[in-house]
Amino acid sequence: MKLCMIGTGYVGLVSGACFADLGNDVICVDKDSNKINSLINGQIPIYEPGLSELVIKNYKNKRLNFSTNLKKSVKESDLIFICVGTPPKKRSNTADLSQILNVTKKISLAINKFKIIITKSTIPVTTGDEIEKILLKKNSKKKFSVVSNPEFLREGEAIRDFIYPDRIVVGSNENKSNRILKNLYNPLISKGATYLSTSRRSAELIKYASNAFLATKITFINEIANLCEKTGINIEDISIGMGLDKRIGSRFLRAGPAYGGSCFPKDTKAIISTADKFKTKLSVIESVIKSNENRSELLLDRVYDILNREIKNKKVTFLGVTFKANTDDMRDSSSLKMIPALSKKGAIIKYYDPTGYKKEFSKIKNVYNSDSIKQSLQGSDLVIVHTEWNDFKSLNFKNLVKGKKFIIYDMRNIYSPEKIKKQGFKYYSVGR
Ligand code: UDX
Numbered sequence: 001m002k003l004c005m006i007g008t009g010y011v012g013l014v015s016g017a018c019f020a021d022l023g024n025d026v027i028c029v030d031k032d033s034n035k036i037n038s039l040i041n042g043q044i045p046i047y048e049p050g051l052s053e054l055v056i057k058n059y060k061n062k063r064l065n066f067s068t069n070l071k072k073s074v075k076e077s078d079l080i081f082i083c084v085g086t087p088p089k090k091r092s093n094t095a096d097l098s099q100i101l102n103v104t105k106k107i108s109l110a111i112n113k114f115k116i117i118i119t120k121s122t123i124p125v126t127t128g129d130e131i132e133k134i135l136l137k138k139n140s141k142k143k144f145s146v147v148s149n150p151e152f153l154r155e156g157e158a159i160r161d162f163i164y165p166d167r168i169v170v171g172s173n174e175n176k177s178n179r180i181l182k183n184l185y186n187p188l189i190s191k192g193a194t195y196l197s198t199s200r201r202s203a204e205l206i207k208y209a210s211n212a213f214l215a216t217k218i219t220f221i222n223e224i225a226n227l228c229e230k231t232g233i234n235i236e237d238i239s240i241g242m243g244l245d246k247r248i249g250s251r252f253l254r255a256g257p258a259y260g261g262s263c264f265p266k267d268t269k270a271i272i273s274t275a276d277k278f279k280t281k282l283s284v285i286e287s288v289i290k291s292n293e294n295r296s297e298l299l300l301d302r303v304y305d306i307l308n309r310e311i312k313n314k315k316v317t318f319l320g321v322t323f324k325a326n327t328d329d330m331r332d333s334s335s336l337k338m339i340p341a342l343s344k345k346g347a348i349i350k351y352y353d354p355t356g357y358k359k360e361f362s363k364i365k366n367v368y369n370s371d372s373i374k375q376s377l378q379g380s381d382l383v384i385v386h387t388e389w390n391d392f393k394s395l396n397f398k399n400l401v402k403g404k405k406f407i408i409y410d411m412r413n414i415y416s417p418e419k420i421k422k423q424g425f426k427y428y429s430v431g432r
Contacts, residue, residue, distance in 0.1 A: 001184065003027070004077035006070065006103050008035055010046055010158070010262070011120050011151050012083030017054040018162040020064035022187050027065045027073045039066045047328035047355055050159045070103070074110035079184065081149075082107075082131075083120045086270075093269035095124050104131045108138045116177045118147045122207050122267060124274045128171070128200040145177040148200045150207035155261065156326025167194045171203020208274070211267040212285045217252045218259045219288045222295060225255035225431025235431025236413065255431045257386065257411050258295035260323030260332035265292075296337040299411065299430075303342070306409055306428055307382060312346035317380040317406075319373065320387025321353045321361075328355035335386050340364050352376035354391050373400065380406045388412040398423040 001024065005016040008030040020026040030036050035045055042059070044052045058064035067073050074080055084099040100121060107117060117135065119128060132146045148171035153161045168185050172178045178197050182189070189195050198206070225235040235255045243250025259265070268289050275282045307314050323333035330336065339349055343364045351361070352370045361367040370376035373395065377383060383406050385392055393414050397406075408420060410429040420427040 001025075001079060001180070002077040003079045003081065003184075004029060004073045005081045005083050006030075006074075006107075007082070007084035007099075007121070008032075008039060008045075008066070009083065009085060010048075010155065011153065012081065013039075013044075013046070013055070014048065014051060014153055014158040014162060015081065015083065015120060015151060017051060017058060017064060018159060019184075020058035021054055023063070024184070025063055026058075027067055027077065029067050029070050029073045031068060031070070033068050036066045036068050048158055049156065049326060054159065070106050071110045074107050074115070075112050077115070079116050079118060079180070080107055081118045081120050086121050086123055086266075088266050088269060093273040095122070095266070095270040095273070097123065097127060097130075100127065100131070101134065104134045108135050111135070111139045111143050114143055114145075116145050116147055116180060118149045118181070119204075120149055120151050122150060122211075122263070122270075123148070123204055124208070124270060124277075125201050125204045128204060145172065145174050146200065147172040147177050147181060148203035149181065150203060152207070152210065155329055156324065163188065164191070165193045167196050169196050169198065169203050169206050171198045171200040171206075173200050208267055208271040211263055212271050212282075212288070214252050215259055215264040215268050215292070216284060216288045218254075218256075218264075219291050219295075221253045221255050222258075223291060226298070228431040233432075238431075255413070256388075257299055257334040258292045258337075260334055262329060262331045265289075265332040268292075296334045299334070300338055300341055302428070303338070303382070303384065303409060304345075306407055311342065314347045314381045315379050316342055316347045316349050317370075317376045317383045318349065318351035318353075319376065319383060319385045319392050320389050321351050321358055322355060322387050325387055325389045330358055330360050336360060338384075338386075339367055343367055350376045350380070353387065354389050377401045377406070379404070382407045382409060385410040385412055385414060388414050396423070397425055 003019055003024050003026045005012040005028045008028045012028060016026045016028040038045060042056045044055060082100060082103055084103055086095040086097060089096045100123060128146050128148050135144050150169055170178060170181045182195055185195060221239060224238055228235045239253040242248050243253050268285055272282055272285055304311060318335060321333060321335040322329055339361060342349055343366055349367045350370045352373050357369040377400055405424055407426040413429045417427050
């Protein structure tokens with residue numbers, strides 16, 4: 001079986017490299033020739049632990065290749081994975097399917113023998129039906145099958161998530177495609193991954209419902225953390241106590257800043273838009289979106305309180321600015337709201353992130369990138385631990401900055417309050 005991944009973004013590149021590593025012959029296609037040339041030269045456009053090694057290894061052993069020629073690549077392949085972006089439309093919550101539909105039209109002209117067209121991109125319910133309709137205009141029903149196989153990869157953990165998935169979901173309305181896909185995933189199934197075969201529409205919805213549920217879980221614990229702060233309770237005890245109930249589970253119960261990233265904010269909005277289209281209401285998810293949007297304001301207000309509401313000329317350090325650790329992704333990171341708001345009130349901000357300088361802050365007044373943790377802390381009045389990078393977890397602030405005592409606001413609860421207070425620093429965290 002020859003595989004063709006269309007789109008070499010996060011989903012296409014990680015999945016393509018992993019499929020190649022499992023012994024498949026994979027061609028990754030992108031219309032961006034600069035990107036394809038960089039990949040051929042072993043340069044990976046995204047920060048993802050382990051991905052570079054995997055791409056280089058499989059390119060060298062000729063199982064993984066790159067091309068800008070979609071038509072030729074589709075013709076030569078049996079399984080076509082659509083992995084292009086589905087960002088939100090401007091000024092609307094609806095997913096923009098233009099890239100999916102464009103690619104489908106191109107595939108439609110290149111079908112020369114039976115192909116399985118598989119959507120890995122996150123797509124609203126019934127998109128598979130639309131893809132099928134487009135393909136039927138130029139091809140007979142016997143020539144193709146449209147399948148939904150959503151990805152559940154977390155940034156920073158994507159390779160591990162691909163190799164050891166909690167589940168593999170394949171939504172197909174035909175047995176033949178289902179059998180072929182099951183065979184493709186067999187190396188993972190034989191290592192214990194659960195394979196779930198469903199209807200195509202179910203697979204499309206499983207992806208959105210899962211992300212919306214995880215976003216709900218985080219938002220729930222964030223609101224409980226607000227209550228803990230008012231009542232002198234430690235949120236960690238609550239997360240552990242709740243998580244021990246097997247019906248709830250302990251993961252995704254870490255309180256912190258508003259959730260961000262490329263998926264949760266966009267997918268929660270897109271599922272609401274799907275519900276609108278089908279004239280039903282998802283009021284829980286609507287509240288989650290609202291609560292998460294308010295969260296950055298809430299945490300900022302706490303920052304103002306910590307600084308006694310005197311923000312002008314205060315020196316504030318951000319440790320980490322990405323939406324979570326192990327990624328360079330800034331999409332919907334809460335730092336994008338917090339840093340400009342503090343700058344507007346006259347604060348002077350330094351930030352240090354292990355993935356370096358961020359162009360997002362280049363036009364914001366008095367915001368400076370630091371090359372080291374130590375440099376970022378010099379002269380600071382308040383240090384905000386924004387992202388839970390391992391690099392920050394064992395810092396000895398007392399040794400790093402001799403003499404100066406700043407306040408620490410640990411938005412990820414990575415430190416023990418007792419230990420930090422012992423070092424002589426005033427310390428605040430979330431929900432405790
Ligand atoms: C997510 C899904 O987990 C993945 O299955 C999907 O396919 C893509 O979207 P990702 O966006 O990479 O993955 O990040 P994830 O690790 O899920 O975290 C999302 C956000 O939630 C981050 O802002 C993170 O900091 C936050 N989060 C996560 C919490 O605040 N608390 C938690 O307990 C877990």
